[in-house]
Amino acid sequence: MLIKLLIVEDSPLDHELILRELKLMAEDFETKLVTSQPEFEKVLTEWDPDIIISDFDLKSFSGNDILSFAKKTIPGIPVIILSGDVTREQEISLLENRANDVLTKDNYKRLPFSVKRILNEQKDKESLTNNLKFQEALAEISVSLNSLDSFKNKLNKVIRHLGETVDVSRVYIFEDFNAGEKTRNTYEWCAPGVTSQIKELQNLDYKEEMPSLKPMLVNDGIMVAKDIHDLPDDMVQVLEPQNIKSLIVYPISVEEKFYGFIGFDEVRRNRVWTASEDKLIKSISGLISNAFSEFKSEQKLKKTNNKLNKLLAEKELLVGEVHHRVKNNLALVSSFLQLDQMGLGIKDKDEIISANILRIKSIAIIHEIVYELGTFKNIAVNKTVHKVLTESFMQQRIHDVQVNVSTYNKKVKFNINQAVPLSLLLSEMIFEVFRFEGEDKFTPSEELNAGIFQDEANICIYLFDKELARVVGRLLEENEYNFSEIFKVLAKQLGATIEIEDNQDSIKIEFEYRDVKGASSRL
DSSP: OOEEEEEEOSOHHHHHHHHHHHTTSSSOEEEEEEOSHHHHHHHHHHHOOSEEEEESBOSSSBHHHHHHHHHHHSTTOOEEEEESSOOHHHHHHHHHTTOSEEEEGGGGGGHHHHHHHHHHHHHHHHHHHHHHHHHHHHHHHHHHHTSSSOHHHHHHHHHHHHHHHHTOSEEEEEEEETTTTEEEEEEEEEOTTOOOOGGGOSOEEHHHHOTTHHHHHHHHSOEEESSGGGSOHHHHHHHGGGTOOEEEEEEEEETTEEEEEEEEEEOSSOOOOOHHHHHHHHHHHHHHHHHHHHHHHHHHHHHHHHHHHHHHHHHHHHHHHHHHHHHHHHHHHHHHHHHHHTTSSOOSHHHHHHHHHHHHHHHHHHHHHHHHHTSSSOEEHHHHHHHHHHHHHHHTTOOOOEEEEEESOTTOEEOHHHHHHHHHHHHHHHHHHHHOOSSSOOOOOSEEEEEEEEOSSEEEEEEEOHHHHHHHHHHHSSSTTOOOHHHHHHHHHHTEEEEEOTTSSEEEEEEEOOOOOSOTTOO
């Protein structure tokens, strides 16, 4: 950093002595010499020096005049007074009038130390001023991020406040997308006269365009440059077209994962970022990381709440529908009992009880599936067939029959208004097969295989069992052993045809898939 020293001295010899001592300093400096008061006043206002070094005993004007005018014109400017002979009273008076140091000319060797001390004091004062300003900014930004304003408005206010506080050309936030492979500029603030870049920075590929950026931010936690040409070439290629000369960038993390970054650009000059600026920007990047984490959590919570509210509404509908279905199915069981009472069903009382237990279990199987699914639609046909057949054999105390159901399309599904009649139809069929009292009673096999197919319109269920097909074939014939009226009504309600295949070793139950509406108890 170049230090500008204004020397007020009318003795060429003393001027040379001053320069000789100053050259012993490590700092770079530039000097201007003035010998008259008008010249001093002109140079002071136009050149804006960092320190004034003035003789106390000038021919045409005094050191007091220099001190008074300097402090009036530039209140904070440091002034060092040199004198060949100064009394203790004069020294005290000069210091009281805000001279920064008073040196005797027989002790020029103190001059470099005095200049260094004053420069350090100025830096400390400037740092303190900046720290106070940055602390105020940090407090205001914290309040902004915790306000009730929208997230977008909060971030726009924050980056504007940051830009104005740090006095930079541009402040921006980038957010990653496409699983972290790409990034885009989502927020931007520009100082007056600085060209916006946000529209051109919406689809940057880390791997293809700037492979060094993310590793640098992840590993080092910062990317900083007084001159962008000190950065890797891939970064220079991206930054040069934006006329960026200096920058400082910090990563943004969400849930401890790299999410993007916040950056500060300077397009007006090469800039050394001070420790105070660095500390402020680092602190703000942490606050913004927290803000993004909180915002993402709120979004996730809102989605979860919306989903829960939707599920709650669906469950309320489901409970209402379950009530409706239970009422209808109780009416259905009541209808079966009435048919049996009228002599249109089973005659034996024990068999009436056994049959209706199986009917209730068949309905319960469907409601169990509905409960698991949480919906009256999309009930799997293969699951329905397997459970009903297994329960039907167990009701007859046949535990060792292995029921196997296969399907060429696992998406074969229907709703409860077809599921209930089918389950009742299957259980009724198995019950009546075991009641068959013809010449040859039914003898169950160790294994029952079923296959389910669906074309564009119909669902077909095949039961591959020669013995079962034989007895069902007999019951389908018009004779004294035919199926009960209840079985026929169920087949009619489902719109099903029941046939024995030509090879006599399988049963085919076929019905049209329909999104049936209405009560399943309607007989």
